[in-house]
Amino acid sequence: MLQRVLAVNHREISREDKGGPAGKALNEAALLVEEPYQSVELDMDGMTWESCVTAVKSTIEQLGGKGVVVSLTEGKAKATIPIALKPEQLAQQLSEMGYVTCVLSVRR
Numbered sequence: 001m002l003q004r005v006l007a008v009n010h011r012e013i014s015r016e017d018k019g020g021p022a023g024k025a026l027n028e029a030a031l032l033v034e035e036p037y038q039s040v041e042l043d044m045d046g047m048t049w050e051s052c053v054t055a056v057k058s059t060i061e062q063l064g065g066k067g068v069v070v071s072l073t074e075g076k077a078k079a080t081i082p083i084a085l086k087p088e089q090l091a092q093q094l095s096e097m098g099y100v101t102c103v104l105s106v107r108r
Contacts, residue, residue: 036082036083036108037066037080037081037082037083038080038081038082038083038087038106038107038108039078039079039080039081039105039106039107039108040078040079040080040081040087040090040103040105040106040107041076041077041078041103041104041105041106042076042077042078042079042087042090042091042094042101042102042103042104043075043076043101043102043103043104044056044070044075044076044077044094044099044100044101045075045099045100045101046098046099046100047070047072047075047099048072049072050072052072052099053070053071053072055097056070056077056094056097056099057070057077059093059094059097060077060079060081060090060094063081063082063085063090063093064081064082064084064085065079065080065081065090066079066080066081067079067080076104077094077101083108087103087106088103090103091103
């Protein structure tokens with residue numbers, strides 16, 4: 001909601017005060033507002049090679065994940081994903097790749 005308010009206010013200020021101090025301040029504030037994210041931890045079975053780790057990490061990043069850490073020895077993955085991506089959807093996507101995946105924890 002805050003992001004939407006900033007976007008609306010930005011258009012109003014941009015029309016009235018292009019490049020002025022109010023517009024500059026709002027642009028700086030808008031940079032601080034990010035897409036909401038959630039942290040997830042996944043249990044994964046079926047990863048046997050380092051190439052599996054690379055494939056899992058790449059898939060999570062392509063879906064908007066950040067800070068992805070995949071452990072071959074532990075059979076786990078941790079990442080920060082967009083709130084719009086349900087952890088269960090991510091687990092399903094990875095399961096379809098051949099890695100039996102279940103969500104261990106979610107932190108918003």
